[in-house]
Amino acid sequence: MPRALLVGGTRFIGRHTVAELLAHDYHVTTFTRGESEDPFADTEGVDNYQGDRNDRAALEAARDAVDPDIVVDFVGLFPEQVATATEVFADVDAYVFVSSGSTYGEQPIPMREDETPLCECTPEQATDESMASYGPRKAECDREVFAAADRGVHAMSVRPMLVYGPHDYTERTDYWLHRLAEYDRVLVPGDGDSLLHRAYVEDVARALRIVAERGDPGEAYNVADREATTLSGWLDLAADELVTEVDLVYASERELAANDRSPGDFPLFTDEPMLVSTGKLAALGWDSTPLAAAYETTVAEHLDSDRDGTDLGPSRDAEETVIEALGSVESDYDGGVSSGPSRSG
Structure with a gap:
């Protein structure tokens, strides 16, 4: 049985990703600080490992305990976090970073992964915690993913647009x-x-699994409703x-x-x-829910x-x-x- 380690994974997108992975016969471990309610506390096939993702030793301990085949990183908000994670999980079969459509610095119609420039990110923005720097920070996180792939890590990025669906705590x-x-x-x-452009949350969860299983290292994949x-x-x-x-x-x-x-x-x-193009993701066999x-x-x-x-x-x-x-x-x-x-x- 393949093993998945989710950095985060108990709230919105992560919650649906756990269900998606269980439905495809993965054993799932969520890595969280234990500060939020765990909806999978009594679910067979799901474990929880508590730790702080900012603590490299805790990530390494989780890696060693779980020995994951794939890692999905939901809570990487700063480039330094992603740089550390891609080092810690350098030997897994797939590291998938949950990025954002906000990474794009320009907004042509549609925005394409391999053509549309990403936001620039200054050193100050890379550590800033305000929403004003969210797009630049996520773009720099993506660059860390690409740099890791250049080092031989099977690292990829998924860029959801505005995510909606059940259990959306943003309201x-x-x-x-x-x-x-x-x-x-x-x-x-x-x-x-x-x-x-919006993205139904179950489609985002399916995209994360498909990219982990079929995606190419160093690539980014947009995800949004096909309509x-x-x-x-x-x-x-x-x-x-x-x-x-x-x-x-x-x-x-x-x-x-x-x-x-x-x-x-x-x-x-x-x-x-x-609007974003989703053709690159669709080429992996993904489609969106009507x-x-x-x-x-x-x-x-x-x-x-x-x-x-x-x-x-x-x-x-x-x-x-x-x-x-x-x-x-x-x-x-x-x-x-x-x-x-x-x-x-």
């Missing part, structure tokens, strides 16, 4: 699902055409799964500003399209959870203030006041 998707489930009218920034949707298109599909009727009320940047709001106040909004099936499980788990994401966007009172202001104005020009058609499931 970015929950914000919108809660709005759709609770209200008849929902405020949407812009014209609803915000295009941020991209705009924000309003995503809301349409989610409303269908919720079996509800919702009017989407669109507000331009100027109209939001008149009410002390901006498009950036809303989760999952981007003012520039962000959107209807992905949204079905996402919505069902949301309804069973207590997450609502309300802290991530405008309050409902603020939202209603803008909706009421838009309702008092009549305009026919493009990008002006508009209320979307009724979405029924």
